[in-house]
Amino acid sequence: MPEDQAAWLDQLRTGDESAVRDMVRAYGGALIRFLGGMTGNAADAEDLAQEAFLRVVSHISEFRGEASLKTYLFKIAHNLALNHLSSARQRYEVLPDELPDRPSPEPAPLQAVSDEEEARRLRDTLVHLPSQQRAVVMLRTWEDLSFKEIAQTMSLAEGTVKAHYFFALRNLRRMMEAPHDPR
């Protein structure tokens, strides 16, 4: 993001298209990554990211600057994701007993696991967290938001965010250390 947020916001308020383009370039990837983790679907993630940008542009006059534009964008994206999840859940929720049987993956020898495999395994485990814990973890460790910014993003008290973070790390550790598929 440009150093001078105020100047950038002024440009956005006047409908300057290059400012819109800069905003999308600056935050689009991060937003899609976050939304992908929340919704589990790349196409949905991009649709929701578009929607988030559109809302920022159309409501820019109401943006009062208490939070950074980045936090504001993540807040809108998070709300869109929650909405999407709650409407999707009504249609797609699958109870554990109804899942098809799948062979358990062979446990890989620990030393042979590459960084990329390890990252994949961690992301696979991440999806088992409750959505709030998942959101906090992604915003903190992937997007490098402060706890204060995450609290603004998720409309939670900062202490609550820290508690979610702690439980998320503890749950992830337990699931990663479980001898079999975390499911």
Place this chain on the structure above:
Amino acid sequence: MTHDEALRHGVAGGPLPQEAQAHLNACPDCAAELEALRAIERRLSRSAPRVQEVDLLPGRVLARVRRSRPRGWAMPSAAALALAVGLWAAWLSRPGERPASTPPAELASASAVLDISGGTDTTADLLGAYETEAASLGTAPPEALKGFLSATEDGG
């Protein structure tokens, strides 16, 4: 201070309250767990899916911005549109297709989306809620979600 409180301070970063530090000094179990949690944290930081050059997102956003504008806004030039469809980083390969029956997401009301005020929930409420959440942890997420995160690095 309880074990969990001390650990919560421990993973939150920043200077530790004296009480939390005292607990961690005196409680080897918590000291060991804190180390393990910090290790998970470092691994998480390295697990972010990479974003890749692809896409048309700036152009798509601009096209929607233009469509949504009230009359009186300047119309874009063809050149501006062409520029917008430029190089850019977006999501990786687009793993998995959207289920055919996926409906458009219902949109939150603008006032809810734009409400930037802080939350009022308390940590005590939250901890209560976790007993419920813990019970649900064994619940597998929808297949689409699992597939998504597995596939994210295939393209990059």
